Amino acid sequence: xxxxxxxxxxxxxxxxxxxxxxxxxxxxxxxxxxxxxxxxxxxxxxxxxxxxxxxxxxxxxxxxxxxxxxxxxxxxxxxxxxxxxxxxxxxxxxxxxxxxxxxxxxxxxxxxxxxxxxxxxxxxxxxxxxxxxxxxxxxxxxxxxxxxxxxxxxxxxxxxxxxxxxxxxxxxxxxxxxxxxxxxxxxxxxxxxxxxxxxxxxxxxxxxxxxxxxxxxxxxxxxxxxxxxxxxxxxxxxxxxxxxxxxxxxxxxxxxxxxxxxxxxxxxxxxxxxxxxxxxxxxxxxxxx
Amino acid sequence: xxxxxxxxxxxxxxxxxxxxxxxxxxxxxxxxxxxxxxxxxxxxxxxxxxxxxxxxxxxxxxxxxxxxxxxxxxxxxxxxxxxxxxxxxxxxxxxxxxxxxxxxxxxxxxxxxxxxxxxxxxxxxxxxxxxxxxxxxxxxxxxxxxxxxxxxxxxxxxxxxxxxxxxxxxxxxxxxxxxxxxxxxxxxxxxxxxxxxxxxxxxxxxxxxxxxxxxxxxxxxxxxxxxxxxxxxxxxxxxxxxxxxxxxxxxxxxxxxxxxxxxxxxxxxxxxxxxxxxxxxxxxxxxxxxxxxxxxxxxxxxxxxxxxxxxxxxxxxxxxxxxxxxxxxxxxx
Amino acid sequence: xxxxxxxxxxxxxxxxxxxxxxxxxxxxxxxxxxxxxxxxxxxxxxxxxxxxxxxxxxxxxxxxxxxxxxxxxxxxxxxxxxxxxxxxxxxxxxxxxxxxxxxxxxxxxxxxxxxxxxxxxxxxxxxxxxxxxxxxxxxxxxxxxxxxxxxxxxxxxxxxxxxxxxxxxxxxxxxxxxxxxxxxxxxxxxxxxxxxxxxxxxxxxxxxxxxxxxxxxxxxxxxxxxxxxxxxxxxxxxxxxxxxxxxxxxxxxxxxxxxxxxxxxxxxxxxxxxxxxxxxxxx
Numbered sequence: 001x002x003x004x005x006x007x008x009x010x011x012x013x014x015x016x017x018x019x020x021x022x023x024x025x026x027x028x029x030x031x032x033x034x035x036x037x038x039x040x041x042x043x044x045x046x047x048x049x050x051x052x053x054x055x056x057x058x059x060x061x062x063x064x065x066x067x068x069x070x071x072x073x074x075x076x077x078x079x080x081x082x083x084x085x086x087x088x089x090x091x092x093x094x095x096x097x098x099x100x101x102x103x104x105x106x107x108x109x110x111x112x113x114x115x116x117x118x119x120x121x122x123x124x125x126x127x128x129x130x131x132x133x134x135x136x137x138x139x140x141x142x143x144x145x146x147x148x149x150x151x152x153x154x155x156x157x158x159x160x161x162x163x164x165x166x167x168x169x170x171x172x173x174x175x176x177x178x179x180x181x182x183x184x185x186x187x188x189x190x191x192x193x194x195x196x197x198x199x200x201x202x203x204x205x206x207x208x209x210x211x212x213x214x215x216x217x218x219x220x221x222x223x224x225x226x227x228x229x230x231x232x233x234x235x236x237x238x239x240x241x242x243x244x245x246x247x248x249x250x251x252x253x254x255x256x257x258x259x260x261x262x263x264x265x266x267x268x269x270x271x272x273x274x275x276x277x278x279x280x281x282x283x284x285x286x287x288x289x
Numbered sequence: 290x291x292x293x294x295x296x297x298x299x300x301x302x303x304x305x306x307x308x309x310x311x312x313x314x315x316x317x318x319x320x321x322x323x324x325x326x327x328x329x330x331x332x333x334x335x336x337x338x339x340x341x342x343x344x345x346x347x348x349x350x351x352x353x354x355x356x357x358x359x360x361x362x363x364x365x366x367x368x369x370x371x372x373x374x375x376x377x378x379x380x381x382x383x384x385x386x387x388x389x390x391x392x393x394x395x396x397x398x399x400x401x402x403x404x405x406x407x408x409x410x411x412x413x414x415x416x417x418x419x420x421x422x423x424x425x426x427x428x429x430x431x432x433x434x435x436x437x438x439x440x441x442x443x444x445x446x447x448x449x450x451x452x453x454x455x456x457x458x459x460x461x462x463x464x465x466x467x468x469x470x471x472x473x474x475x476x477x478x479x480x481x482x483x484x485x486x487x488x489x490x491x492x493x494x495x496x497x498x499x500x501x502x503x504x505x506x507x508x509x510x511x512x513x514x515x516x517x518x519x520x521x522x523x524x525x526x527x528x529x530x531x532x533x534x535x536x537x538x539x540x541x542x543x544x545x546x547x548x549x550x551x552x553x554x555x556x557x558x559x560x561x562x563x564x565x566x567x568x569x570x571x572x573x574x575x576x577x578x579x580x581x582x583x584x585x586x587x588x589x590x591x592x593x594x595x596x597x598x599x600x601x602x603x604x605x606x607x608x609x610x611x612x613x614x615x616x617x618x619x620x621x622x
Numbered sequence: 623x624x625x626x627x628x629x630x631x632x633x634x635x636x637x638x639x640x641x642x643x644x645x646x647x648x649x650x651x652x653x654x655x656x657x658x659x660x661x662x663x664x665x666x667x668x669x670x671x672x673x674x675x676x677x678x679x680x681x682x683x684x685x686x687x688x689x690x691x692x693x694x695x696x697x698x699x700x701x702x703x704x705x706x707x708x709x710x711x712x713x714x715x716x717x718x719x720x721x722x723x724x725x726x727x728x729x730x731x732x733x734x735x736x737x738x739x740x741x742x743x744x745x746x747x748x749x750x751x752x753x754x755x756x757x758x759x760x761x762x763x764x765x766x767x768x769x770x771x772x773x774x775x776x777x778x779x780x781x782x783x784x785x786x787x788x789x790x791x792x793x794x795x796x797x798x799x800x801x802x803x804x805x806x807x808x809x810x811x812x813x814x815x816x817x818x819x820x821x822x823x824x825x826x827x828x829x830x831x832x833x834x835x836x837x838x839x840x841x842x843x844x845x846x847x848x849x850x851x852x853x854x855x856x857x858x859x860x861x862x863x864x865x866x867x868x869x870x871x872x873x874x875x876x877x878x879x880x881x882x883x884x885x886x887x888x889x890x891x892x893x894x895x896x897x898x899x900x901x902x903x904x905x
Binding site for chain 1: 319335342466473478597
């Protein structure tokens with residue numbers, strides 16, 4: 001019986017080891033990491049792997065040290081030559097970048113596939129990335145901290161009335177055209193729910209929906225929350241544009257808020273802070289203390 | 290039936306159809322509203338959801354659809370006559386590429402309009418359209434006094450390619466969100482949700498339609514050949530100029546209002562010709578009215594079929610237009 | 623020539639023209655078409671025939687000289703007025719749209735319509751009568767594009783005819799000119815004969831003045847009473863057809879030796895090309 005159990009254990013261990021291997025030949029600890037994804041770049045720096053990051057995506061901006069790294073493109077236009085010239089031993093890519101993956105395989109560059117959908121995936125990814133680059137403990141701490149912070153926010157808003165909220169992350173400046181709102185799936189939706197609100201489009205089975213004026217009038221949200229509005233040229237979207245939808249409770253009650261900051265749309269380490277800021281906007285009586 | 294009777298019948302028939310569609314469209318939507326409340330003036334407007342949906346969400350949208358649809362269909366007729374080609378569209382000569390470039394620049398670089406309450410996108414779009422028209426016009430006039438049809442076509446097609454390349458370049462510079470928004474703009478969007486954009490579009494469209502009113506007889510002659518027109522007393526250069534500029538102006542205004550909605554400028558004139566023949570005195574008004582009805586009908590489907598999601602109206606017109614042309618091709622062989 | 627003939631008919635007086643400043647096509651050309659005449663402009667390709675025709679029709683403005691219709695300079699006469707007395711028939715007509723035969727004929731009435739006016743029953747009658755004159759009335763509901771080459775040409779001639787005839791009674795003392803550019807060049811033999819006989823008929827019975835530009839010697843010989851020989855933008859000779867159709871002149875114009883004789887059965891002049899000048903008859 002012991003021999004049988006032992007071989008079972010051996011087989012199980014082998015299976016676990018192989019199941020856990022993400023791709024091609026992986027060195028023990030990657031020393032030259034390139035990340036195309038802004039939130040993963042943030043994670044790498046947050047768990048102490050920053051010094052080993054040699055290349056970042058074109059749109060990565062946080063933390064500030066990122067700006068000193070070489071830019072290698074993004075989702076649509078990764079610069080293969082530049083990537084290979086940096087001699088990375090780990091590439092973090094979007095799971096959908098199949099062409100890039102093929103080319104990395106051909107160049108024998110190990111890759112980590114990034115996929116994200118909901119809020120829990122953020123901490124899962126932090127842990128997985130931490131393990132992959134050899135900073136497991138720091139990653140675990142960071143993930144735990146984030147989970148605690150989010151839980152704390154949930155507690156603070158528990159029991160408070162949950163306003164029906166329209167979470168807008170895109171709008172043509174000065175007008176009500178091209179309004180993009182969070183659907184019922186995805187981390188934005190999860191963030192909203194965690195911050196103590198009900199998504200007015202919770203029934204939409206997608207991450208985003210282009211909301212027309214009729215639909216907004218029909219859904220009549222109590223609160224409108226605008227995020228992702230920071231740009232160099234316009235310090236703030238003109239909120240007066242909403243006045244034409246006068247029957248919407250959020251407009252009548254002047255409960256239209258803008259929460260600035262690029263962490264609001266980034267499923268990265270600062271997500272707990274982002275949720276906290278959403279909660280403060282939705283429930284003004286709740287503060288950080 | 291005399292031509293007079295046919296003209297009257299055409300105006301009446303297509304007019305009635307357009308009015309019916311435009312009156313019926315605001316009554317239909319993804320939300321069921323109570324019409325007794327819509328017109329109940331005792332309820333303050335700011336509290337009346339049904340009235341708001343009708344007057345803020347639907348009515349402007351129907352009006353925009355009528356304006357864009359009639360402008361694009363009528364311009365299509367003019368361009369087809371000018372270029373002597375039934376396959377010409379309002380977008381053949383580069384106007385819409387110019388408008389698209391303007392809009393995409395405004396969307397990508399978040400350009401401020403400088404006017405409170407007005408988005409830069411339609412303004413930049415219209416400016417782009419005018420720029421494209423000016424370039425094509427200058428090129429086509431460069432060598433001869435009139436507008437050489439061939440040079441017009443070449444200049445327009447070249448400009449289309451050039452501007453499309455610029456658009457791709459700008460998209461390359463943009464981030465994902467901006468790229469998505471520009472792609473979405475290219476599919477057409479009539480949800481104006483206010484009367485201001487339409488009021489701004491009225492002067493150029495009205496001006497164009499005033500020109501359209503005097504063109505049909507000359508277009509009959511011009512569509513045969515320059516010589517046929519000139520030997521029958523038409524001032525060919527002046528007519529070409531008027532046709533080109535007015536149709537381009539209408540197209541530029543329409544695209545700035547609702548985006549480059551495709552197929553209207555070619556499907557509607559074709560269908561109209563099947564019904565009324567080739568005389569432009571019938572085809573032009575019928576297409577304008579038919580275009581309004583067609584686009585409003587498409588937009589109504591657009592905003593109700595997959596509620597709360599929307600099918601971009603340009604996608605819908607393409608879904609109808611593509612098979613229509615296949616059918617045309619099959620039936621004519 | 624009668625002393626006042628210059629006041630009735632079409633006259634080109636020392637006209638010069640070039641499409642580009644560097645390229646002169648016509649040099650100091652004079653041409654007289656009497657009212658009721660049947661004139662051919664004859665010459666090889668590139669001699670300026672079509673350009674002269676267009677100048678006579680008022681489609682082009684000469685850089686030097688002037689064109690007069692019944693004593694009025696075309697420049698002062700005005701486009702619309704000229705269109706009621708002169709009509710052009712191009713060599714070929716291709717339509718991008720499906721106009722009917724009647725619509726094509728009715729378009730000839732447009733020079734008579736003011737502003738937003740729509741053609742009335744009188745105009746329709748004139749258009750139909752023009753179709754009848756060219757034997758195409760029975761085709762009136764057909765689409766122009768479905769016709770044969772000869773039928774198309776006849777319909778276009780009818781449309782040109784329809785430009786004549788004011789709402790008032792026909793005035794007897796105006797010149798109505800039909801100008802045709804290579805009218806038979808793209809037609810089959812039978813249609814060529816048809817067109818020829820229609821033009822003769824229009825000229826003799828309806829007193830329409832006909833000007834034809836062509837490089838077809840036998841059409842010129844069989845149709846025209848007067849000829850203008852055009853050689854590289856200059857008038858080589860002009861006068862009655864039988865005086866112009868002489869082997870010496872043809873040789874000078876085309877570089878070809880020809881035999882010209884009166885055909886026994888038709889009584890018309892016929893031109894038989896023999897060989898290029900200087901080449902043997904039987905190679």
